[in-house]
Amino acid sequence: MTDLGERVAILxxxxxxxxxxxxxxxPAVAIFDAIVRTLSAGLDTALGLDxxxxxxxxxxxxxxDSEQAILDDASLVFTRLARAAQRALRDPDEEMLVLEAAxxxxxxxxxxxxxxxxxRAGRDRAATLREExxxxxxxxxxxxxxxxxxxxxxxVATSDFE
Amino acid sequence: xxLVVAGYGDSHVGSVRDTNEDALIVDGKWGxxxxxxxxxxxxxxxxxSTKARDVIHEYVRARRSALGPRQLLEAAINAASAAVxxxxxxxxxxxxxxxxxxxxxxxxxxxxxxxxxxxxxxxLRDGRMHRLTNDHTIVAELVARGxxxxxxxxxxxxxxVLSRNLxxxxxxxxxxxxxxxxxxxxxxxxxxxxxxxxxSEAMHQLIASTDPAADVVRDLIDAALRGGGGDNVTAILIxxxxxxVPRATVVLRTSGAGAWWARRERLLAAARAHxxxxxxxxxxxxxxxxxxxxxxxxxxxxxxDLEKATSVNVWSFAENLAVGWLxxxxxxxxxxxxxxxxxxxxxxxxxELRAEDPALAALIEAALARALVTAETAVGGVLAQRLRTVxxxxxxxxxxxxxQPAEVTAKFIDHPTVPYMRAVDAPTEAPGPDVQHLLEGARxxxxxxxAATSDRALFTRALEHAHRVATAATDGGDAALAxxxxxxxxxxxxxxxxxLFDALDAARAAHVDAVRAVPGAAGGKVAALRRLTAAYQQLxxxxxxxxxxxxxxxxxxxxxxxxxTASLRAQVTKNERRVADLERKFATIIDxxxxxxxxFDLGLDPPARPRDxxxxxxxxxxxxxxxxxx
Amino acid sequence: MSGVPSYVAAFEQLRPQILARLIxxxxxxxxxxxRLSADEARGMFDAVLHALATLLVTGDHTLHRGFLHSFVAVxxxxxxxxxxxxxxxxxxxxTAATLARAQHPNDPTVALAINHAxxxxxxxxxDGIAEELERRTAQLPAAAGGRx
Numbered sequence: 036m037t038d039l040g041e042r043v044a045i046l047x048x049x050x051x052x053x054x055x056x057x058x059x060x061x062p063a064v065a066i067f068d069a070i071v072r073t074l075s076a077g078l079d080t081a082l083g084l085d086x087x088x089x090x091x092x093x094x095x096x097x098x099x100d101s102e103q104a105i106l107d108d109a110s111l112v113f114t115r116l117a118r119a120a121q122r123a124l125r126d127p128d129e130e131m132l133v134l135e136a137a138x139x140x141x142x143x144x145x146x147x148x149x150x151x152x153x154x155r156a157g158r159d160r161a162a163t164l165r166e167e168x169x170x171x172x173x174x175x176x177x178x179x180x181x182x183x184x185x186x187x188x189x190x191v192a193t194s195d196f197e
Numbered sequence: 198x199x200l201v202v203a204g205y206g207d208s209h210v211g212s213v214r215d216t217n218e219d220a221l222i223v224d225g226k227w228g229x230x231x232x233x234x235x236x237x238x239x240x241x242x243x244x245x246s247t248k249a250r251d252v253i254h255e256y257v258r259a260r261r262s263a264l265g266p267r268q269l270l271e272a273a274i275n276a277a278s279a280a281v282x283x284x285x286x287x288x289x290x291x292x293x294x295x296x297x298x299x300x301x302x303x304x305x306x307x308x309x310x311x312x313x314x315x316x317x318x319x320x321l322r323d324g325r326m327h328r329l330t331n332d333h334t335i336v337a338e339l340v341a342r343g344x345x346x347x348x349x350x351x352x353x354x355x356x357x358v359l360s361r362n363l364x365x366x367x368x369x370x371x372x373x374x375x376x377x378x379x380x381x382x383x384x385x386x387x388x389x390x391x392x393x394x395x396x397s398e399a400m401h402q403l404i405a406s407t408d409p410a411a412d413v414v415r416d417l418i419d420a421a422l423r424g425g426g427g428d429n430v431t432a433i434l435i436x437x438x439x440x441x442v443p444r445a446t447v448v449l450r451t452s453g454a455g456a457w458w459a460r461r462e463r464l465l466a467a468a469r470a471h472x473x474x475x476x477x478x479x480x481x482x483x484x485x486x487x488x489x490x491x492x493x494x495x496x497x498x499x500x501x502d503l504e505k506a507t508s509v510n511v512w513s514f515a516e517n518l519a520v521g522w523l524x525x526x527x528x529x530x531x532x533x534x535x536x537x538x539x540x541x542x543x544x545x546x547x548x549e550l551r552a553e554d555p556a557l558a559a560l561i562e563a564a565l566a567r568a569l570v571t572a573e574t575a576v577g578g579v580l581a582q583r584l585r586t587v588x589x590x591x592x593x594x595x596x597x598x599x600x601q602p603a604e605v606t607a608k609f610i611d612h613p614t615v616p617y618m619r620a621v622d623a624p625t626e627a628p629g630p631d632v633q634h635l636l637e638g639a640r641x642x643x644x645x646x647x648a649a650t651s652d653r654a655l656f657t658r659a660l661e662h663a664h665r666v667a668t669a670a671t672d673g674g675d676a677a678l679a680x681x682x683x684x685x686x687x688x689x690x691x692x693x694x695x696x697l698f699d700a701l702d703a704a705r706a707a708h709v710d711a712v713r714a715v716p717g718a719a720g721g722k723v724a725a726l727r728r729l730t731a732a733y734q735q736l737x738x739x740x741x742x743x744x745x746x747x748x749x750x751x752x753x754x755x756x757x758x759x760x761x762t763a764s765l766r767a768q769v770t771k772n773e774r775r776v777a778d779l780e781r782k783f784a785t786i787i788d789x790x791x792x793x794x795x796x797f798d799l800g801l802d803p804p805a806r807p808r809d810x811x812x813x814x815x816x817x818x819x820x821x822x823x824x825x826x827x
Numbered sequence: 828m829s830g831v832p833s834y835v836a837a838f839e840q841l842r843p844q845i846l847a848r849l850i851x852x853x854x855x856x857x858x859x860x861x862r863l864s865a866d867e868a869r870g871m872f873d874a875v876l877h878a879l880a881t882l883l884v885t886g887d888h889t890l891h892r893g894f895l896h897s898f899v900a901v902x903x904x905x906x907x908x909x910x911x912x913x914x915x916x917x918x919x920x921x922t923a924a925t926l927a928r929a930q931h932p933n934d935p936t937v938a939l940a941i942n943h944a945x946x947x948x949x950x951x952x953x954d955g956i957a958e959e960l961e962r963r964t965a966q967l968p969a970a971a972g973g974r975x
Contacts, residue, residue: 072292076292086293087292087293090358093335093358094335094358094360097335097336097338097339097358101745102741102742102745103742103745106738106741106742106745109734109738110734110735110738113730113731113734114731117727117730117731121723121727127719127720127722127723128719130723131713131722131723131726134723134726134727134730135709135726135730137730137734138705138709138730138733138734141734141737141738142698142701142702142705142733142734142737145698145734145737145738145740145741146698146702146737146741148741148745149694149698149740149741149744149745150691150694150695150698152741152744152745152748153689153690153691153693153694153744153748154691155748155752156689156748156751156752157596157690159748159751159752159754159755160592160595160596160751160754160755161592161595161596162755162758163751163754163755163758164591164592164595165588165592166755166758166759166761166762167758168588168903169762169900169903169904170758170761170762170765172896172899172900172903172959173762173765173766173768173769173900173901173904174765175896175900176769176893176896176897176900176901177765177768177769177772179892179893179896179897180769180772180773180776180893180897181772182893183776183889183890183893184772184775184776184779186889187776187779187780187782187783187890188779190783191779191782191783324925325852325855325856325922326855327852327854327855328854328855341862345906398914445928529953529954529957529960529961533950533953533954533957559935559939560935562935562939563935563938563939563942566939566942566943566946567921567924567942569946570917570920570942570945570946570949573913573946573949573950573953574910574913574914574917574949576953577909577910577913577914577949577952577953577956578910580910580953580956580957580960581908581909581910581913581956582910583960584909584956584959584960584963585908587960587963587964587967588963590967590970591963591966591967591970594967594970594971595970762904763904766900766901766904769897769900769901770901772897773874773894773897776890776893776894777874777877777878780877780881780885780890781877783881783885783887784880784881784884784885
């Protein structure tokens with residue numbers, strides 16, 4: 036019997052084409068690949084964080100995809116795959132394995148994105164405080180400039196110095 | 198005319214890691230040099246870097262005469278990526294392994310530099326260090342796009358995530374750079390274990406010295422280890438031809454260093470006369486010991502730097518002084534006065550030498566002036582690092598204040614902000630009676646099992662909500678309501694959000710196991726699992742959406758703060774132009790009014806009076822005067 | 828310019844060359860500058876060279892300090908810390924001193940004056956960092972005490 040992951044991989048074009056308009060850059064690609072990886076590795080491994088999935092999601096966020104866009108893609112991948120698996124797999128046990136793997140991955144993705152959002156909020160708060168510190172420096176520089184401008188204007192006006 | 202090229206490289210495991218996952222190639226015969234930094238758990242990084250190294254080395258040797266340098270390096274690196282990728286697919290414990298590479302192929306006077314990842318190449322030419330590679334990391338690419346500030350890069354959550362490496366795919370996108378070498382050029386290839394831990398100023402000083410490559414590589418690795426050594430460190434130095442050393446430098450390294458060493462005791466005497474031993478930094482030392490330790494070490498550092506035509510020893514001296522003194526709470530003013538005292542002591546020695554050999558004295562004076570600039574920047578680095586630490590502490594306190602439970606007052610369920618789940622498909626009908634029965638059985642069985650999470654109550658609520666969503670005819674609305682009830686009131690940080698996802702995961706695992714275990718037909722179980730997994734997917738996704746929406750105001754606050762900063766900055770820039778215009782007029786007035794022969798003597802004035810932030814800035818008190826110095 | 832020390836006039840004459848060299852090697856001065864356009868970099872370098880020239884002519888530390896505070900404050904909004912700004916200014920002075928030595932091999936006063944100006948610049952920035960460090964450290968107890 037061929038690897039279940041390989042057989043699900045065959046459904047790639049069908050699922051990703053519908054979801055992502057065929058783009059190889061869509062977040063859905065990373066999620067689908069993670070599901071295939073999970074099936075190939077076997078679900079007997081402990082529930083751990085898939086670092087490749089984590090990195091792939093991190094990259095999507097870094098490139099500017101919103102958390103919601105990735106969540107939407109994950110939902111659609113799950114729904115399409117569940118439907119395709121129901122149609123394509125005859126063995127109920129295999130279909131259940133696919134559903135479990137898909138649920139593992141999309142729930143992991145939700146966790147990654149939720150934590151990414153709180154992490155981002157923390158960084159934004161810190162960045163806001165740093166902006167306020169920078170504003171203070173700029174206000175002090177403005178005070179000093181005002182002092183020097185006043186001085187220089189007076190000096191140039193009188194053309195006299197000690 | 199061709200250059201004689203010679204390279205030397207070395208690698209060290211570092212102070213923290215157990216294994217060295219770096220690899221290197223130093224092959225002068227084929228003109229091939231490379232540094233590779235492997236990654237992946239359980240020694241997979243070691244496998245990746247050595248595999249890639251061997252493939253690249255063999256590929257270049259086999260096809261050197263058939264391909265041009267650019268095509269050769271690109272093809273060799275792609276072959277290595279395919280090999281690492283293939284190995285990663287074959288074994289489960291090597292999945293995800295990969296490696297960076299920075300490689301240099303020398304062909305006559307042409308150097309071709311190719312890289313993938315965050316190992317770097319530098320060129321030292323005419324005393325200036327040029328970085329030849331851009332890091333293939335997410336944060337580097339975000340900084341390049343202006344999406345984040347350089348200062349944020351070190352603190353970014355994804356600062357260690359590569360955007361490219363060998364092994365992730367069968368092929369790699371390789372960046373290639375070609376340069377024409379000049380006599381005296383020095384190339385360096387290194388892993389991030391070097392530049393991540395050795396100060397860039399120290400690296401520059403070491404590479405710019407005229408020491409042999411082997412000594413410099415050893416010193417560079419030492420600098421990284423002293424900086425923490427938290428990663429494997431690898432460096433290769435390639436010298437192109439003999440360095441053209443200016444005559445003045447030759448004189449300094451020989452006569453200059455000798456003249457300075459001959460006056461060491463004179464310097465110590467001058468230091469005593471200037472009261473170095475009375476500095477607060479020397480309070481615990483006897484006067485003779487203070488002079489020997491502080492002024493003596495300063496004299497030795499200057500001597501070694503004159504001898505090697507570098508400033509790295511004065512840099513280390515000043516940095517150690519600053520770290521030691523400021524680290525124990527010492528005041529900046531005391532350190533400042535000590536540096537001034539050392540500068541004046543050196544001036545005394547140079548003044549005496551000027552009477553004997555004005556030309557040599559001028560050379561030493563210039564070298565010392567530059568060395569003292571280095572001392573100030575070394576101290577500046579320490580001061581700035583302390584400032585960053587304090588600011589980070591202030592930020593932490595601010596963040597902790599923001600997390601206070603008292604600030605979380607509203608229940609999400611009372612203030613629905615997340616739209617109901619979009620109707621992805623047509624509404625689902627309620628399950629048939631046999632599936633309903635299976636789901637009910639699974640629910641009871643799952644509830645009866647121990648929860649693999651510390652919060653049993655949350656586990657139970659998650660399981661019950663998932664069951665309700667799975668058994669309802671729904672367009673997603675039930676999942677949205679259930680998600681809000683589960684989210685309840687909690688702090689928007691990792692400590693508040695993680696237990697919720699943990700409870701959902703534990704509930705899902707228990708629930709799925711229960712479906713498998715409950716008696717029933719296979720077809721019914723599959724149908725039950727379809728509904729259940731869909732329910733958990735909707736719940737977790739909606740909760741993540743809730744979190745995202747809840748943190749949106751912090752992003753808005755940042756945007757507003759950034760806009761205010763930009764406005765202030767524009768004002769400062771505009772005012773700076775006005776000041777510059779008036780300065781030109783002011784300078785012209787001074788030029789015309791100068792008595793002939795007046796000498797400007799730039800020195801160091803007393804410190805500015807510390808500003809009391811509770812008081813307004815001082816009003817102009819006097820007209821400007823020429824601040825000539827004693 | 829009457830009565831002005833020779834190194835002042837020499838520096839003014841060298842300024843266009845120094846500026847051109849700075850623009851040429853800007854990537855090696857600071858990686859962040861490599862991202863600026865030549866025009867933006869020219870504007871910044873010109874302002875720094877002007878400040879150095881003003882210091883050499885007038886000896887006015889107050890003006891120079893004011894310039895440095897503005898320079899460091901503006902750089903901080905670009906995510907560049909005060910020590911990085913300091914190293915950038917020193918690197919600019921180094922470039923100027925190198926050119927001065929090459930153009931005036933028999934007159935060390937030009938390069939020496941630039942080195943002294945660089946040392947004064949680095950010192951003033953250290954004074955600024957130390958002052959800010961003192962202020963921020965004084966804020967810590969209140970910030971920590973604001974927590975429940």
